[in-house]
Amino acid sequence: MPTRTKAIVLSKIKYRDNDLIISCYTQQRGLTSYLIRGAYKSKRSGTIAYYQLLSQLDIVENYKPNQSLHYIKEVKSAFVYSSLHTNVLKSSIVLFLSEVLTNVLKEEEQNTLLYDYLETALQWLDSETNYANFHLLFLLKLTKHLGFYPQESYQDTDVFNMESGFFENKGQHIYAISAANNKLLKQLLGMNFDALHIIKLQAHQRQSFLQMLMQYFELHLGYFRKPKSLQIFNQVFN
Numbered sequence: 140m141p142t143r144t145k146a147i148v149l150s151k152i153k154y155r156d157n158d159l160i161i162s163c164y165t166q167q168r169g170l171t172s173y174l175i176r177g178a179y180k181s182k183r184s185g186t187i188a189y190y191q192l193l194s195q196l197d198i199v200e201n202y203k204p205n206q207s208l209h210y211i212k213e214v215k216s217a218f219v220y221s222s223l224h225t226n227v228l229k230s231s232i233v234l235f236l237s238e239v240l241t242n243v244l245k246e247e248e249q250n251t252l253l254y255d256y257l258e259t260a261l262q263w264l265d266s267e268t269n270y271a272n273f274h275l276l277f278l279l280k281l282t283k284h285l286g287f288y289p290q291e292s293y294q295d296t297d298v299f300n301m302e303s304g305f306f307e308n309k310g311q312h313i314y315a316i317s318a319a320n321n322k323l324l325k326q327l328l329g330m331n332f333d334a335l336h337i338i339k340l341q342a343h344q345r346q347s348f349l350q351m352l353m354q355y356f357e358l359h360l361g362y363f364r365k366p367k368s369l370q371i372f373n374q375v376f377n
Contacts, residue, residue, distance in 0.1 A: 192237040238366040287359040
């Protein structure tokens with residue numbers, strides 16, 4: 140039976156000559172994959188534009204529980220980005236984050252809080268001009284929905300332990316983070332996107348913290364692999 144849901148495009152791959160397979164995070168059922176027949180046919184040239192990475196869609200789907208690929212009966216934009224796919228730097232963020240999200244989002248079940256977070260955060264990025272540190276806070280907040288958000292209570296002298304997810308006052312340990320990353324983590328915890336402008340970082344500081352976050356994801360998600368786009372992404376924001 141056709142059902143309506145919102146969906147965010149995580150990945151896409153061309154299939155055969157004219158078809159497209161997309162993976163979406165949907166509001167109604169979490170991770171879902173769709174086969175878009177004839178997406179590349181000239182007479183349907185407008186169709187492919189809907190399925191850019193991290194696009195927010197309103198779809199009517201034909202969903203059958205026993206199938207791995209489902210079908211979209213109707214599609215329209217749920218939110219039209221003004222800069223996310225046209226600004227070169229923002230497009231780099233989109234490519235990187237879509238790869239991360241494809242890697243970490245595995246649940247085929249409804250998670251409205253996570254969907255709302257992705258939707259709101261991406262709309263914020265689209266509208267902002269000061270976004271150099273967006274991906275750092277985005278990934279940190281994402282860990283709350285994945286189940287390993289860092290402990291928020293700590294003493295000034297405590298150092299974050301990536302393995303336990305807690306701040307500890309035990310001196311150095313194998314998963315202790317650097318002093319600079321420790322300070323930045325404490326600044327970002329509990330911060331809203333609207334306050335990001337107060338964080339001033341140089342490129343090497345941003346890259347060091349991102350590297351730490353990637354290691355943190357690896358420790359807590361056994362299937363996580365560092366994105367292939369990470370090196371290019373760091374060069375763009377150098």
